[in-house]
Amino acid sequence: MSVATSMGSGFSEGVTAGPANDIREIHNWTELLYFFNHTLPECHMELSESTKRVALFIIYLAIFVVGLVENLLVIWVNWRCSGRAGLLSLYILNMAIADLGIVLSLPVWMLEVTLDYTWLWGSFSCRFTHYFYFANMYSSIFFLVCLSIDRYVTLTHASPSWQRHQHRVRRAVCAGVWVLSAIIPLPEVVHIQLVESSEPMCLFMAPFETYSTWALAVTLSTTVLGFLLPFPLILIFNMLTACRLRQAGRQEGRRHCLLVCAYIAVFVICWLPYHVTLLLLTLHGTHVSLHCYLAHVLYFFYDVIDCFSMLHCVVNPILYNFLSPSFRDRLLSAVVHYLPKVQARADRHASSSSSSTQHSIIITKEGTQPTVAGPHHQPSLSFHAPNTSPISAPQSLTAS
Structure with a gap:
């Protein structure tokens, strides 16, 4: 899914940079591939590719x-309650759509890793899938940046x-974010090909x-x-934002501070190792020389x-939605919205059965048939259980 992925999958796992002069004498991709695959490595590490593929398949599947x-829950609730929810929910809704786009691309990466990077879906999907992933990633x-700024503003x-x-x-x-995110991946995607x-x-x-110039430019961008x-x-x-809430003496100030720390920690944990590894692998062999063991480990674990x-994609919905009491209320409202309709029909049926039983008793005892009152109207949306009491007894029964 990046320059480093192409390098790691295109060349053998034992990639180690040889002398700089030897690399400069290589003039095409065939010679370079031969160089990487036949240069004796200075070190050797036993790392199980099959174990890594199984682990990646399980992790990809769980994330998916x-x-x-x-x-989907976040999009459904925020879209349904967009008119009544907080104003910042627009950013949360769009962020969830972008995360969903990333999640939808996971089956392709999952199968690619399982097939040892063999691509079976044609040239168009080769470029489009990478473009779709990168556009949603950005x-x-x-x-997330817009949400942080707008919350403070x-x-x-x-x-x-x-x-x-x-x-x-x-x-x-x-x-503007969607347009910018659609443009940024183009310099990399135009050079992605089915080999x-x-x-x-x-x-x-x-x-x-x-190649080295393009790879460095794409990685740096x-x-x-x-x-x-x-x-x-x-x-x-x-x-x-956290300091402002604490200065205002809000009771939830401590909770917001903890959430802020979680926002920052999750972003760093998810993205810092990725970008450091990507940058080191791109610079390796042309701009810097990594130790042989370190190069092996980076290529293997990339x-x-x-x-x-x-x-x-899994943590963002929890931090920005499910931990919010207002979101949980809206989620409950969205779920309960469909329950009273079924319950109301059951209550009407039970009330009708109960009413007809009472009427038959009255006819037997009094000998005259009273006027039957219609069933009570039940609201279509309610957080409380509908009234399940039977219809009021006729006057003749109460009189007796």
Whole structure:
């Protein structure tokens, strides 16, 4: 799913950089592949590829199932209650849509890893799947930044002008984020190709003469736009929000501080190892020389680190939705919305049966048939159980 993935899957697991002069004498991809596969490594490590594939399959599957359920619930509740929910729910809704897009791409990566990076879905899907993943990855990160900034701005700027225009501003920002996220992956995606070797593989294949330059440029842009710029903004504005709440003497100030720490910690844990590993593997052999054992470990565990970076699709719905009492209330309301209708029909049926029984008794005792009152109307949406008492007894029964 990146330059490092292409390098790690295109070359053998025992990739070690040889002398710089030898690399400069290589003139095409065939010679470079032969060089990597036949240069004797300076060190050797026994790392089980089969065990890694099984572990990755299980992790991908768990993230897919849990992330799919969580993000669909978040989208459903926020979309359904968009008119009554908080104003910031627009960013949360869009972030959940982006995370859902990442989750929907996981079956492809899961099968690719299981098949030892063999790509079976054609040239178009090779590029489109990578593009779809990267566009949603950037969108998720950018919406997280927007949410952090807007939360602080809303807390500190309650001017009438902002309140009048905040809906329009948020919609414009969301549209801008989607457009920007659709443009950023293009320089990398245009160089992703389906390589027909012994088995078809989907790889980053920039022109050979400028491959190292392209690889470094793509990696630096991914690191800068995906971590170095978003992380300070998320850190600063979340800390400012927490300090503002504590200064205001809010009772939930301590809880917000803990949530802020969780927001920052999750972002760092998910993305910092990924970007550090990606940068080191891109620089290795051309700009820096890593120790042989370190290079082996980084190439082997890159896929695992890349997989763990997707845990944000599972953690984000919990931190930004399920821990919120208002979201839980809206989720309960959305679920209960469909229950009273069934219960009301059962109650009407029970009331009708009870009423006809009472009427038959009255006819037997009194000999005259009283007027039957219609069933009570039950509301279609209620948080409480509907009234299950039978219809009021006729006057003749009460009189007797």
